[in-house]
Amino acid sequence: MGSTLEQVSTPKSDSGDASGRRDTGTLGKAMSVLDVIASSEHPMRFTEILEKCDQPRGTLHRQIANLVEEGLLTVNHDHTYGLGLMLLRYASKAWAGNHFRIIAEPHMQALHAVTGETVHLGMLSGTKVIYVDKVEGRQSVRMYSQIGNASPVYCTGIGKAAISTLSPECLEDLVQKIDFHKFTTNTLSGPKALLAEIEEIRRNGIAFDREEHESGIHCVAAPIKPIKGDTFAGISVTGPVYRVSTEMLEQWAEQVHETALNIEEDLGTKLGPRA
C-alpha cells in the first residue's frame, strides 16, 4: 500500500507554526502564506507578512494577489490582510459533510447527558488535534467557539489518545516533528515523557489532560480507533478543576471509553463494509 495519497491524517509538517513548513510546490507556498496570516492575531500589513515569509517582494505580492483573487484572503481598507470569506464557505461544507462527526454526534450527546460537562470530538492532523465537534450545556454555543481550533497533540487528552493508536513507526515519526512548548507547569516537556505516557494510554485506553494545556482545565479522553484505516481521533469530557474533581474525571473514564467503543462500532457498520 505505498500510495501517495494515503497519508491522510498526517498531512505533512506541523502546520500552523508558520515556521517549519516545507513549502513544496506552488500550492504549498500559497498555503504557507495563509498560515502566516492565520497565525497572527491582528490583520497584517504587506511588509509584516514579507518579514515572516522571507520571499522576494515581487513574489509575495503576486502570491497574495492570487489568494485574494480566490477569496482566501481579503484586503482591508487600510491595506491589511485577513483570511477570506471563502474559507468559511468551504469549512461549512467540510463540517456538514463529515461522516465521522455525524456518526459520533449522538454518542457525544449521550456522554454529555451522563456527565453534564463539555464533550469534545477531535481528529489528528499533523502534530495537532483539530476539534471537530463540541457538545456543551445550556449556554448557547457560540459557533466556532472551539470547533476548528488546533491544539498540539502532546498536551491535550484527545491528542494523546489519538496518537496512542498509531503504529510504532508513525508515532515515532510524528513525535520527532513535535515542537514542545511549556504551556503550564504540567505540560509534558519532551518525547520521552510523551512516549511513556502513550504507553500507559495504550494499556488503559484512557488519556488524561492534567491541566497540561491550560491551567484550571482538565479532561478525560479515549481514543477512537481507525476502523477502516484512516481516521485517528478521540473523544473527551472536559471541565474546570474548581467544579470537576480528578476523582470525578476518573469515574467518567469508563463511560468515555465505552462511548469511544460505541462510536467505533457505528463507524464499522454505518460506513459500509468495504475494506
Add this chain to the structure above:
Amino acid sequence: MGSTLEQVSTPKSDSGDASGRRDTGTLGKAMSVLDVIASSEHPMRFTEILEKCDQPRGTLHRQIANLVEEGLLTVNHDHTYGLGLMLLRYASKAWAGNHFRIIAEPHMQALHAVTGETVHLGMLSGTKVIYVDKVEGRQSVRMYSQIGNASPVYCTGIGKAAISTLSPECLEDLVQKIDFHKFTTNTLSGPKALLAEIEEIRRNGIAFDREEHESGIHCVAAPIKPIKGDTFAGISVTGPVYRVSTEMLEQWAEQVHETALNIEEDLGTKLGPRA
C-alpha cells in the same frame, strides 16, 4: 486606485458553481478542484472528479495529492475524497478575526431582542452572499448551521440589499455573471426583474425576500454601506411565514434599517479613521 488587490469582495467569478470558473494559475486550478468537491453532496471518487474537471488523469492525480498534502482534502478509506480538516482550522481563525462581524454582533443581538426572530449578517462574495453570523432564539445554535453558507444574491434579502450599494458599473458586471435559477415560484427570474427591484431598494434602504429562495421563509433586510470602501454586506431578520406575517416584516423594516445605520456608524469610528 487601479490596484490589483482591491477587488476584495468581488473575487472573480461565481465561485461555487464548479463550472464557470476561470482557473488562472496553479492556485486557481487547485481551487477549482476543491470547488468541484465542495459542491458535491456525497464524497467523490477519483473518476467522478475527473469527469467534472476535464483534465488529464495524471494532472488531476497530482493536484489532488497536493491538496491532500496540505490538508485541504482528505481521502477516505474507500478512496473517496472530501474537504479537509485544515479548512475548519482556517475558517475558525477567519471567523474569530473578522472585525466586521465583531463590530456588528451587539447590534445583531439588539435587533434580535426587539424582533425575537433570527438575525443574519451576510457579506457579498462574487455573486453570492456568505452568511457570517447569526443570532437566534433559545435553541442551542448548531455551529455552522448557517454560517459559511453561500446563497445567490438575487433571491435573498441580504443579497439584494448588499448589491444595491454597488456602483452602477459593478452592479452591471455582477448581474451579468449571475446564473438565474428558479428556487420557488417567487424567485426573480432575470436581470431586468432584479435591477428593477434593486432600484426600489436603493430608494427605501430596505429589501425583502418574499419566499424567493425557500418557500415558507421570508425576510426583511437592509444594506450596510461600505464606509471605507470594501465590505458589501447586509443584515436581515428572517422568519417562517406561518409565524411571521408580511405586515410584521414591514413593521420591522425601520428597525432593521436603523440597525444597519448603527453598524455603519460603529464601523466608521471603531475601524480607526484612516482613508
Add this chain to the structure above:
DNA sequence: TGTAAAAGTTCCATTATTTGGAACAAAGTT
C-alpha cells in the same frame, strides 16, 4: 476462482508558470 474491465498511479520530455532582482510609483513623515 479466473478473467476482463475499470480505476488508480507513475514517469518524463514538453510547455507554461513562478521566481526574484531591480526599477518604478505612491503614501506617509519630518
Add this chain to the structure above:
DNA sequence: AACTTTGTTCCAAATAATGGAACTTTTACA
C-alpha cells in the same frame, strides 16, 4: 519640499505543472 517607507510592475532565468502513455491495482462478473 525632500526623504523614507511601503506597495507595485516588469522580464529574463529557473522551476514547476502538464498531458500522454505505460503500468499496477482493484473491482465486477461469469
